[in-house]
Amino acid sequence: MRVAILGSTGSIGLQTLEEIRRYPERFQVVALACGKNVDLLASQAKEFGVRELGVADPEDARKLEKILPKARVRHGPEGLAELASLPEVDLVLNAVVGAVGIFPTLSALRAGKRLALANKESLVVGGPIVLRERRFTDQIIPVDSEHAALWQLFLGAKREEVARIWITASGGPFRNRKEEELAQVTPEEALRHPTWKMGPRITVDSATLVNKAFEVIEAHHLFGFPWERIGVLLHPESVVHALLELQDGSVLAQMATPDMRIPIRAALTYPERLPPPIPLLLPGLSLHFEEIPREKYPAFWVVLAAGKEGGTAPAVANAADEVLVQAFLEGKIPFPAIAQGLSFVLSQHKNGPAEDLEAIWEADRWARKMALMFVAKHPRGG
Numbered sequence: 001m002r003v004a005i006l007g008s009t010g011s012i013g014l015q016t017l018e019e020i021r022r023y024p025e026r027f028q029v030v031a032l033a034c035g036k037n038v039d040l041l042a043s044q045a046k047e048f049g050v051r052e053l054g055v056a057d058p059e060d061a062r063k064l065e066k067i068l069p070k071a072r073v074r075h076g077p078e079g080l081a082e083l084a085s086l087p088e089v090d091l092v093l094n095a096v097v098g099a100v101g102i103f104p105t106l107s108a109l110r111a112g113k114r115l116a117l118a119n120k121e122s123l124v125v126g127g128p129i130v131l132r133e134r135r136f137t138d139q140i141i142p143v144d145s146e147h148a149a150l151w152q153l154f155l156g157a158k159r160e161e162v163a164r165i166w167i168t169a170s171g172g173p174f175r176n177r178k179e180e181e182l183a184q185v186t187p188e189e190a191l192r193h194p195t196w197k198m199g200p201r202i203t204v205d206s207a208t209l210v211n212k213a214f215e216v217i218e219a220h221h222l223f224g225f226p227w228e229r230i231g232v233l234l235h236p237e238s239v240v241h242a243l244l245e246l247q248d249g250s251v252l253a254q255m256a257t258p259d260m261r262i263p264i265r266a267a268l269t270y271p272e273r274l275p276p277p278i279p280l281l282l283p284g285l286s287l288h289f290e291e292i293p294r295e296k297y298p299a300f301w302v303v304l305a306a307g308k309e310g311g312t313a314p315a316v317a318n319a320a321d322e323v324l325v326q327a328f329l330e331g332k333i334p335f336p337a338i339a340q341g342l343s344f345v346l347s348q349h350k351n352g353p354a355e356d357l358e359a360i361w362e363a364d365r366w367a368r369k370m371a372l373m374f375v376a377k378h379p380r381g382g
Contacts, residue, residue, distance in 0.1 A: 001091055002027075002088055002090045003027055003028065003029050003030065003090070003091045003092075003093060003268070004029075004030060004032075004033075004083050004084060004086065004089045005017065005031070005032055005033070006031075006054070006080055006092065006093065007035075007095030007101075008034055008041065008044055008095070009035070009040045009041055009044070010034075010095055011199050011260070012095035012118045012143065012260060015260050015264055016264050017029070017044065019264055019268060020268070023269075023274065026269075029048040029049075030050060030052060031050060031052040031053070031086055031089060032044055032045055032048070032050050032052075032054070033055065033079070033080055033083055035056045035097070036060060038060050038064050039067075041053065041055065045068055051070060051071045051072055052071075052072055052086060053073045054073070054074045054075065054082075055074075055075050055079075056076065057076070058075050058076075060075070061073045061079075077100050078103070080104040080107075081103045081106070081107035082107070083104065084108040084111065085108065085113070090113065091114050091115075091116060091268070092104065092113045094108070094118060094119045096119050097199065098119075098318075098322060099121045099125045099319065102125060102126050102130065105117065105119060105122040105130055106133055109130065112135050112139075113139075114141065115139060115140050115141065116143050116267035117141065117142055117144075118143035118144065120144055120215065120218050121214075123222060124214045124218060124307070124314050124317075125314055125354070125360050125364070127220070127221030128221070128354070129356070129357070129360075130221070131221060138270070140222065141266075141270050142222060143263050143264060144215060144263070145258070145262075146167040146242050147218060148241070148262075149167075149256075150165060150167070150219065150223060150242045152254055153252050153254050154223070157244055162244050162246060163245050164229045164245040165223065165245070166231045166232070166233055166244075167215055167216070167231075167233075167241070167242050168232070168234070168235035168238070168289075169206075169232055169233070169234055169235065170195050170235065170236055170237075171209075171236055172190075172194070172207035172209070173189060173192050173193060174189075174207055174335075175236060179296060182334075182336050183334045183336055184334075185335045187331065190204050190207045190335065191203050193206055193207075194238075195258045196258055196260070198260075200329060201325050208297065209297040210300065210303050210342070212232055212300055213299070213303035214307075216307060217303075217314055227308050232300075233289045233290065233292075234289065234291070235288065236288060237286070237288065239255050240254070240287060240289075255280060257280045259278050262278055302342045302343050303317045303342060305346075306346055310354075311351040311352055312351060312354045312363035313351050314354075315364050316346060316349045316363050316367040317345075317346060317367075319364040319365075320341060320345040320346070320370065320371040321338070321342060323341075323367075323368050323371035323372055324371055327371075331380060332375055332379060333375055333378055334380050337374075337375075340374075340378070341378070344370075345367055345374065349370075
């Protein structure tokens with residue numbers, strides 16, 4: 001299997017390469033791309049003998065060309081799209097961070113590649129556009145733990161027998177904090193996720209549950225279920241990743257240790273399952289499930305409403321969230337201002353159809369400007 005890994009220097013990309021090292025006889029890495037971590041990308045290219053490379057900007061491309069003069073280096077969204085459609089690629093793992101990930105997603109699908117999708121923004125900002133390009137039923141294999149769990153559950157259940165699908169959320173590091181304490185939490189505290197090891201933005205999004213709202217949007221598009229038949233449960237143990245509630249009252253659950261190597265391996269080796277196992281210790285295991293309190297996680301409900309509204313609203317929510325999370329990480333705004341900023345930007349947005357990438361990017365640019373305006377007017381301690 002010849003694999004292109006886009007986002008190879010991030011958390012998902014690093015764990016993907018870890019899995020590929022485990023099965024050297026089954027996989028060949030033929031393309032790699034990252035954002036700005038040129039030195040690590042160069043090291044990966046040398047280790048795996050990869051010459052087809054991509055980075056975010058031209059300056060880093062020139063730097064990489066000096067390090068690896070025999071490599072063919074691309075840059076920007078167009079470079080990602082080109083790597084995703086290379087003739088020698090069988091499987092594209094898209095772990096790019098942000099809405100720019102939609103470019104290689106569409107390119108891979110149009111080229112008939114199987115797509116292991118970790119870039120949830122592709123479906124959040126452009127779900128209908130992406131699904132129009134899907135060439136065969138199992139072309140998109142989700143890598144998000146919850147969607148990978150739903151995918152696996154649906155392999156053993158008839159769709160017409162499923163009354164409701166559920167995904168779970170740990171609740172993040174502030175699950176047990178009082179609402180009045182959240183204004184004082186620090187970026188360092190927000191980045192201490194209790195169960196998962198992830199990148200900075202997605203870790204903060206897990207604290208606000210914005211990430212979970214994105215996952216509901218993703219599930220809506222990927223599995224085609226109406227909003228009222230998709231539920232979310234707080235589950236602090238992060239052991240049950242998804243559930244199918246059947247029409248006879250039975251519930252099927254996918255359980256696994258909270259380790260992203262499991263869904264990554266499942267996507268790489270589909271339709272097989274390969275050892276060694278990443279064990280889940282069942283004796284003494286306790287499981288707890290709760291509803292999401294509206295007052296504790298306001299950002300979840302704001303973004304979910306944007307998803308239900310559709311059009312360019314999800315793209316606006318995604319872009320605004322990216323700006324607001326970065327502002328929080330830089331100490332510019334307090335933690336509750338992320339939800340407040342999302343509500344402000346979306347309240348100012350005049351929604352329209354997301355018919356093509358141009359409409360999505362116009363909404364993205366507008367949302368970033370509005371979010372920066374909000375940040376300037378709501379400084380931390382101001």
